[in-house]
Structures are given as C-alpha cells and as structure tokens.
Amino acid sequence: KNEVEQSPQNLTAQEGEFITINCSYSVGISALHWLQQHPGGGIVSLFMLSSGKKKHGRLIATINIQEKHSSLHITASHPRDSAVYICAVGWWSRLTFGEGTQLTVNP
Amino acid sequence: GAVVSQHPSRVICKSGTSVKIECRSLDFQATTMFWYRQFPKQSLMLMATSNEGSKATYEQGVEKDKFLINHASLTLSTLTVTSAHPEDSSFYICSARGPGTGMSYEQYFGPGTRLTVT
Numbered sequence: 001k002n003e004v005e006q007s008p009q010n011l012t013a014q015e016g017e018f019i020t021i022n023c024s025y026s027v028g029i030s031a032l033h034w035l036q037q038h039p040g041g042g043i044v045s046l047f048m049l050s051s052g053k054k055k056h057g058r059l060i061a062t063i064n065i066q067e068k069h070s071s072l073h074i075t076a077s078h079p080r081d082s083a084v085y086i087c088a089v090g091w092w093s094r095l096t097f098g099e100g101t102q103l104t105v106n107p
Numbered sequence: 108g109a110v111v112s113q114h115p116s117r118v119i120c121k122s123g124t125s126v127k128i129e130c131r132s133l134d135f136q137a138t139t140m141f142w143y144r145q146f147p148k149q150s151l152m153l154m155a156t157s158n159e160g161s162k163a164t165y166e167q168g169v170e171k172d173k174f175l176i177n178h179a180s181l182t183l184s185t186l187t188v189t190s191a192h193p194e195d196s197s198f199y200i201c202s203a204r205g206p207g208t209g210m211s212y213e214q215y216f217g218p219g220t221r222l223t224v225t
Contacts, residue, residue, distance in 0.1 A: 035216065041145075041198050042218035086150070095141075095214065097150040 003027050006087050006098040013105050019074040021101045023087030026068065033095065034061050034072045035086040043086075046072070077105045109135045111203050113217035120191055120224055128186045128220045130201030136181040137203035141214065142174075145198040157184045191224040198222075 004025045013019055023032070034046040047054050047061040049070065054061050058077075063070040074081055082105050087098040110133040120126050130140055138159050143151040155176050157163040163176035173195075175187040184203075188195055199220045205213040 033214065041200075041221060043151075043200060043216040045214065045216055048213055088151075090214075094153065094156075095151075097152075099150050 002099070003096050004087055004089055004098040006085075006101050008101060009099070010102045011104070013077050013103070015078055015105055015107050017077050017105075019077050019081075019103065019105075021072045021085050021087075021103070023070045023072070023089075023098055024068060025070075025087075025089045025096075027089065027096070029089040031090045032063055032070050033088040033090065034070070035088060037084040037086060037100065039083070046085075074103075079105045079107050081105050109133075109203075109205050109213070109215040111137075111201065111215045111217040113199075113201055113220050115220060116218065117221040118223070120222070122192055122224055123190055125187055125189045126191055126222060128188075128199055128201075128222075130184045130186070130203070130217050132182045132203040132205075132215070135203075135205050135215075137184075137205065138181065139204040140178055140184040141202045141204075142176060142184075142186050143200040143202070145200060145219075151200060154186075188222065191222070193224045196222055196224045 007022045031050045033048050036044045049063040058075045060073040084100040084102050086100045088095040112131045114129045140157045142154045144154050145151045154169045155163045155165045157176050157178040159178045159181050165171045178184040201217045202214040
C-alpha cells in the first residue's frame with residue numbers, strides 16, 4: 001500500500017463543474033502539499049496545509065489531520081485547469097508524492 | 108510568490124557525456140534545495156537533499172558519484188549527471204525551501220529539466 005493515495009486517478013469533467021480530488025496518507029506529517037503539473041512537466045505549488053482549509057481563487061484545499069485525508073476542490077472548472085494534480089506529504093524536508101490525478105476539463 | 112528557475116529546460120546529450128543542470132532561487136535565499144526525478148507516468152522521487160555549504164544527502168539507491176550535487180550559494184544548486192546513459196533520461200525537478208518558520212515550511216518547485224540521453 002502506498003503511503004500516499006489519490007483518487008480518482010483520472011477525472012473528466014465538463015467546463016463549469018465542481019471538482020474534488022482526494023488524498024489519503026498513512027504516515028505522520030508536518031505538512032501536505034497540493035501541486036499542479038502541466039503537460040510540459042512544470043510544477044506549480046498550489047497549497048501547503050498543516051491544518052484546516054485554504055482558498056485561492058477557485059481552488060480550495062482542506063485537510064483533516066485526524067483522518068489523514070485532504071481534498072482539493074475546483075469550483076467553476078475551466079479547460080485551463082486540465083493538468084495532473086499531485087498530493088505530497090512531508091515530514092520536515094522529505095516529501096512523499098502521490099501518483100497524481102489526471103484532470104481533463106472539456107469545453 | 109517565490110520563484111525557482113532551472114536551466115536548461117531540456118537537453119539532449121550523447122551517452123557517456125556529462126550534463127549540468129542549474130537550479131536557482133530568484134527572489135529568496137534557499138538554505139535547502141531538493142532534487143527529484145520523474146520517469147514517465149510515475150511520481151516524483153526524491154534523489155537528494157542539498158544544504159548550502161555542506162555535502163548533499165542522497166536517497167538510498169541514488170549513486171552520489173553519478174549525480175554530483177553542488178550547493179555553493181544560497182541561490183544556486185547544480186546537479187551534474189556524469190557519464191550519462193540512456194536510462195538516465197528523465198525529468199529532473201528541483202525545489203527550494205523558502206523562509207518558512209516552525210514545523211510548516213514552503214517548498215517552491217522549479218519548472219524541471221527534461222534530459223534525453225541518446
């Protein structure tokens with residue numbers, strides 16, 4: 001069993017839909033990261049969470065430390081949101097990455 | 108937000124040659140930088156952790172003589188792939204730890220370097 005598991009692995013949505021990507025982890029962490037990787041490979045850090053909830057534009061990330069679970073929500077999805085979304089959990093400097101969720105948003 | 112750059116963005120080299128990849132923190136001082144490798148359809152894997160002014164710490168299974176890491180300043184770390192072989196072809200990504208405090212900290216990722224060894 002992977003230390004970090006994401007679901008779903010692939011997600012196709014229509015423009016405007018509300019999207020949720022889930023991340024469960026089995027190790028103790030000091031922080032959880034949500035990353036976005038575009039087809040060219042470049043990675044953008046979306047959020048770093050250690051508790052609660054964060055919001056940036058149409059993106060919302062939540063974490064439940066007791067349940068070892070985090071969700072990334074995208075409201076009013078747009079084709080430009082199409083990318084791989086990666087959950088990574090960290091203890092001090094070490095990050096362990098999930099396998100990513102491939103999101104495709106169709107116009 | 109903090110910006111991390113990598114150079115080159117992609118490189119093609121012949122088997123047996125060496126390739127250097129640079130990772131720079133553009134607007135903050137990074138005491139720690141991390142090097143990751145990503146094979147197609149796989150997750151990022153940590154290769155090594157680099158602290159400014161000291162030797163890098165390599166993950167198990169990563170050859171330190173093959174992947175030379177130098178972190179000579181607070182804004183620059185380099186990864187040199189020595190005597191590259193086709194199996195070294197991969198996407199190499201660096202990240203830099205920003206000026207966070209306490210138990211929480213930010214890692215800022217570079218855009219990555221695609222290495223192809225022919």
